Amino acid sequence: MKTILPFLFLFFCGLSYSQTTITGSVVDDNSQPIPGANILILGTSTGTVTDFDGQFTITYNQNPPFSVQASSVGFETVTVEVTTTNQTINFVLKEGTSLDEVVISASRTPERIFESPVTVERLGLKEIKNTASAEFYDGLENLKGVDVNTNSLTFKSVNTRGFATFANTRFMQLVDGMDNATPTLNFPLGNLLGMIETDVQSVELLPGASSALYGANAFNGILFMRSKNPFDHEGISVYYKQGVTSQEAAGNNEYKDFGIRAAHKFSNKFAGKINFSYLRGTDWAANDTRGKNRNNTFINNDNSTRENNIDYDGVNIYGDLVSTNIKTVANRLVELGRLPNPALANLVPSVNVSRTGYAESDLTDYNAESIKSDWGLYFRPWEDDFEIQYVGKIGSGSTIYQGSNRYRIENFFLQQHKLEIKNKNFFVRGYLTADNAGDSYDMVFTGVNVNRQWKSDEQWFGEYTGAFITGTLAGLNGNEAHANARQVADTGRFEPGTPEFINALNKVTSDPDILTGSQLKSESKIYHGDANYNFSHLTDFAEIQVGGSVRQYVLNSSGSIYTDRLNEIKYSEHGLYTQIQKKFLEDDRLKLTASLRYDKSELFDPFFSPRISLGYNIGENENHNIRASFQTGFRNPDTQALYIGFNVGPIVLLGSALDNPERFTRTISGDQISTAGKAIIGSNSLTYDGSGAYNNSFTRSSVVAFAASQNPADLQIANPGLVKPEQVSSFEIGYRGKIDKIIIDFSTYYNQYKDFIATTDVVNPLYGDVQLTQRLPNNIPVAVAALANSDVQAFRAYTNSTADVSSYGAAIGVSTKIFGGFDLDMNYTYAKLDFDREANPNFQTNFNTPEHKAKASFGNTDLFKNFGFNVAWRWSDNYVWEASFATGEVPAFHVMDAQINYRVPSLKSTFKAGATNLFGDEYFTAVGTGLIGSMYYLSWTINN
Known part of the structure; x- marks a missing residue:
């Protein structure tokens, strides 16, 4: 015992001295605190983040020496060696450049944006806090190459590289890896049901085709939003915004937005968080009284009004x-x-x-509302980077959506639930997305x-x-x-x-029958699972990743939107992919990235999507990077293109999955059939389905011509083919670099499309054949008699165009500091559709993108102590907006947003005063929507 006791004493002494506590602060080179800076013990997963005052405390269960690293987006990383216990470290971080920022989206692995194989746009914490927009999501409008189309106050549609619509099924939005699209609509409702500002860690935007890594819907681009992990970001953060929206049509109306985030690390194994936000305002009122042409949706140029046009059809x-x-x-x-x-x-x-x-x-009352809440439980069983997450999200909102018609989205409800297991080398996740249309209706x-x-x-x-x-x-x-x-x-x-x-x-x-009511009913679901494994820790040859995904759609609109009156519709798809990244030459200047993905929908043949890119660093200090890539993308027809069966008045929207046309059935009788028609068919009623749209139809334009000429020779058979996946091949060249104090990011691309998914308007005679072989006793074709008697059904059928469709464009961004500490950012985007309209007069591409866009921002986060400002300006060239609801010109516009902010460290608070569309020149980004007015607001953010 006398021998053992000294050893036990030494053992417990060793335990007592193996706990090292480090305290300190992180400030910039102007001595301003940097909240949210990452503090990490090098070689471990032990870390923390600084609080609002830039202070931190971290405990490590080893004795010195070891190294501690401080980093923050937009600043150079600093490493300090700890040599004594209870050491105090005061980090001073010099402001870095945007090229040093780390992105994940481009290759599914962390890498400097400087070396990204493709174009990437990013909003970090600094940009989010200093945006001149009222909400962080609106700040995306200032990124180069990005179009943001305003549907309503709370619903904005993000798009890149053309073909913008509010029902943007070409663009994907992911929140912590979950697709934010609603199952019913198959596209996201902006940030109406997305993230709250105080929980946003970063926003990345990947323009262009990305199917090689992300599958079918990653066709025109992807928006990635990542939230803060409670292990790294603890505490309570709150914001409140109060303001006024001002529009000539709606007047001045109150706007308020409140959000709170609470996160706590209970131990090194357990952490959790909860978020809540509430926004309420008044939507931009739409009061366009111009008349639409009956034969198409073009706005008339004859100042058509109810008073001078007996067949008036006003836009709103x-x-x-x-x-x-x-x-x-x-x-x-x-x-x-x-x-x-x-x-x-x-x-x-x-x-x-x-x-x-x-x-x-x-x-409609134009009430705009968004209520969001999410929560997460996080478990690290071995106190390292192996983590198990459960995340739940619910959201409800009211807004205006413009598709084939104008829709009041009222009390729309969306929920998501995710279970994920991951560490730095892999993730496996599964999630459910379910929606409920609430009290929404077709206006x-x-x-x-x-x-x-x-x-x-x-x-x-x-x-x-x-x-x-x-x-x-x-x-x-x-x-x-x-x-x-x-x-x-x-x-x-x-x-x-x-x-x-x-x-x-x-x-x-409150009536879902389109003949008597207008309610939209849907309770649809998406089940999704995906996984990824990175083998870089197992081999030095290259970084190799493999992954895959599986998804099932369950559509249930009770027949109000889809052809699911009798039973819900289910179908599934899955995919597998691999990627290899390898660096070559001296100093690893050349980087090769190659990816290949296989996808299979149960409705279509399989697809392979390859991507290959090369990046090369130039210069003695490797300050310049050039890149070239070939990317492919495909998109399966969305749920509406497959299974919609929706009557929008003069026409029925009809999806073309193999079994869908026959699912759409209607019976008409009485005055719905002409007297002459009853005599021809020998009955007072007639039952038909949607198959005639695809195998017995005329083009709508030829029926219009026939109505004017009464010459059957003008009739043209339509009989469009059933829709199949669309493909794109994309070539991109880019440059990123630093010349003295100026950072330049340039890219140019060329996209070529195959089997372009489109709609075509056709007319199905309810009796007779379009080949005109069936004749009446007087030798008049039966189908011609049906047209003359107006016994027809018009369909908007989903199909693929044989037309050659291409697009090309370029974007350049320049950022620098001037006059010492002032940030200046400028960018220009060019986009052009290559399409022969004269040869395809009945085909709408819905490119909906201005040829020229320019944007600039100017600000200083520390104009003087604790005071900053930012001004953002953007200009858009005029362009034609093509859509099934209305087609017409969008005039050129320019917009100025501005904000000033003041930090009060003693209150852990930032106060901001801002205005959007400062000069009040009302504008619109799509025909049929309300004019966008101005917003003036004050905000108070605590501990963020």
């Missing part, structure tokens, strides 16, 4: 979609015996007349069916035609007779705000 007027030829009405009144003197029908001209509609503002059909709640179309047009005849007999001229007819037919119409109107509105918006 709903209900006037319903239009009928009153000569046909007069003839039917004669057939039914309701017009006692048949000769009176001769007084009625063969012209179309539309019902009187309601303004969009009559059908166009709301106007149509509120009208029908008051008076049926048959009654309204009958009264209109009768009043026109009466007015003509009384000596009124044509314009006067039409004005009198509308006044008579509209007598007793439900006026907005009256109890009758409100009751009809509530009834219609």
Whole structure:
């Protein structure tokens, strides 16, 4: 015992001295604290981050000596050796360059943006905190090569390299590895249900085709948002924003945004966090009263109004979609015996007349709301980088979405649940995404069916035609007779705000039957799993990764959107990929990255997506990097292109999965079929499905031509093919480098598309064949008789274009410091569609991108002690916006955003005052949306 005791004493002494506590601070070269800087014991996973004052404390269970490293995005990394216990270290970090920032998205592995094999844009903590936009997500507008189209106040659609739509199925948005797209819509609703500002660690944007690593939807680009891990970022952070939105159409309205983040590391094994945010404001009101051309969606240039156009269809007027030829009405009144003197029908001209509609503002309150919450439990069983995560997210929101029609998204609900196991070499994750359309509704059909709640179309047009005849007999001229007819037919119409109107509105918006209501119903799901393993720790030859993913879609809209009236629709897809990165030559100046992915959807043949890139560092100090890459991408037709069966009024949107056309069935009877048609088919009712869109249809443009000429030779057979995956081949050359104090990032690309997914408008005669072989006794083709009798169904069919579609462009960004400490960033983007419109007049590419864009920002984070500012300006050239809802020109615009901020270290707070669209010149980025006004706000952020 006497021998053992001294050894035990020495052992416990050793234990007591093996705990080393280090304290200190991290500041920049202006002595300003750097919150959120990373502190790491080199060679270990032990680390922490600095608090709001730049202070830190870290405990390590070893005796000195060892090294501690301090790093922060935008600053040079500093390493200090610890030589004594309880040592105090004060790091001073010099501001670095954006080329030193680390990105993950380009190769699924950490690497300097300087050596990224492809173009990458990044928003770090510094840029997020200093953005002149009201929200970090809006700050993406200032990145080069990026288009942000404003649908509404809380729904903005991010896109790169052309082909922008609000239903942007070409672009992917990932939040902590989870696809943020809603299962029903198959695209993300901006940041409506995304992340809150205080939990954002970084935002990376990868333009261009990325299918080789990320699969089918990574076609035009990917947005990556990463949140803060509670092991590294503890504490409570809060922000509050109060402001005013100002728009001529909607006036001045209150805007408020509140968010809180709470994170705690309970031990070296357990940590957790929870986030909550609430935003409320008023959407940009849409009040475009210009008329649309009935034969397509182009805006008329004749100043069409209800007063001067009897067949008026206003852009943001709903209900006037319903239009009928009153000569046909007069003839039917004669057939039914309701017009006692048949000769009176001769007084009625063969012209179309539309019902009187309601303004969009009559059908929505424009409340914009976003409620988001997420939580996470994190477990490190061995107190190292091996981590098990459970993350849950829920969100509910109200906004406006513009697709084929304008939709009020009301109380839309989305939830995601993820389980992930990972360390620095691998991850395995699985997650569920489920949505619920809530109280959402189609505003166009709301106007149509509120009208029908008051008076049926048959009654309204009958009264209109009768009043026109009466007015003509009384000596009124044509314009006067039409004005009198509308006044008579509209007598007793439900006026907005009256109890009758409100009751009809509530009834219609809670009814999912498109013939009588406008509610959108859906409770769809996506099940997704993916995994990745990096073998770099096992071999020095190269960095090799392998991975894969699997996904299942479950569509359930009860027939209101998809053809799932009888049962839900399920289908799945999976993929496998590998990537190798290898450095060559002296100093590893040459870097080769090669990737290959295999994907298979149960609905289509498999695809291989290769990518190869070379990067070479030039110069004695390797300050210049040139890169060249060949990338491929593909996208499977989205859920709507496959299984939609949605009536939007004059046309039915019809997906073309192999079994979908026959799933869309309708039965019509009574006055829905002409008297002549009933005689031809020998029945008072007729049942048809969507297969005629693909195997018995004329092009819509040729039917319009036939209506004018009455010459069957003008008719052209459509019969489009079923949709299949679209492919793109992309060539890119780029340069990144530092010349003195100027950083330059340049890229240029050329994209060539194959089997471009598009829609085509066709007309299916409900009897007769489009080959015109079936004839009536008088030798008139049966299908021509169907057209003449208006016994047809128009479809917008999803298919692939045989047209040659290419695009090319370039982007350059320049950043530097001037006058000492002022940040100046400028960028320019060029984008061009290479497409022969004259040879393909009926094909819309929806390129929807300005040819020229320019952006600049100017600011200083420390103009004087604790005070900073930033000003951001952007300009867009004019361009044509093509969409199924409306097509027209978007005029050129320029926008200025600005903010000033003041930090109060004693309160751990930052106060900011800002304004977006500072000069108040209202503009729009897509035809049919509300004009974008100004926002003025104050914000208070604590401990972030």
